Amino acid sequence: xxxxxxxxxxxxxxxxxxxxxxxxxxxxxxxxxxxxxxxxxxxxxxxxxxxxxxxxxxxxxxxxxxxxxxxxxxxxxxxxxxxxxxxxxxxxxxxxxxxxxxxxxx
Numbered sequence: 001x002x003x004x005x006x007x008x009x010x011x012x013x014x015x016x017x018x019x020x021x022x023x024x025x026x027x028x029x030x031x032x033x034x035x036x037x038x039x040x041x042x043x044x045x046x047x048x049x050x051x052x053x054x055x056x057x058x059x060x061x062x063x064x065x066x067x068x069x070x071x072x073x074x075x076x077x078x079x080x081x082x083x084x085x086x087x088x089x090x091x092x093x094x095x096x097x098x099x100x101x102x103x104x105x106x
Contacts, residue, residue, distance in 0.1 A: 003059040008052050010103040016075045018053070018100035020091050022083065027067035035060075035085065039067035039078035045102075052103040053079060058087050062105065077102060 001007050027037050029047055038053070045065050053060040060079055072078050077100065081088040091097065 002052060002054075002061060004061065008062075008103065009106040010052065011106055013101050013103045014075060016077055016100050016102055018077045018079055018097045019071075019095070020079045020081045020088070021069070022081055022088075029064075029066040031064070031066045033067065033080055035080055035082055036062075036064060037066040037080050038063045039069045039072055039080070040065040041072045041074055041076060042068055044074050045077070050105040052105060053077065053100055054103075055097065055099050055101055058091060058097070058100070060087070 021039065024033055027033055031037055038051070040047070047065050049065040050062065051065065052062050063079070067078070069078055081091065
């Protein structure tokens with residue numbers, strides 16, 4: 001069950017490292033960079049993958065793997081965060097989170 005109260009069906013999950021970014025523009029797949037996307041290493045997580053991201057401290061909800069980045073390696077996600085997101089300050093203070101769970105949605 002997500003923070004939005006919706007029960008999501010997922011096929012499996014993976015614990016990954018995560019960072020955040022806030023660069024505006026278009027993603028690799030041509031989406032607007034916003035809080036619906038994450039950047040991934042497409043050799044590990046296919047572009048277009050729908051996922052739910054959370055851990056004990058953060059809940060980022062449903063995202064799509066729509067972007068890539070030269071600093072992203074292997075099982076890592078780069079989560080797009082808007083300045084208005086109340087979770088951004090705490091995430092930025094940490095800078096790097098080792099235990100983000102991505103649930104691969106059905």
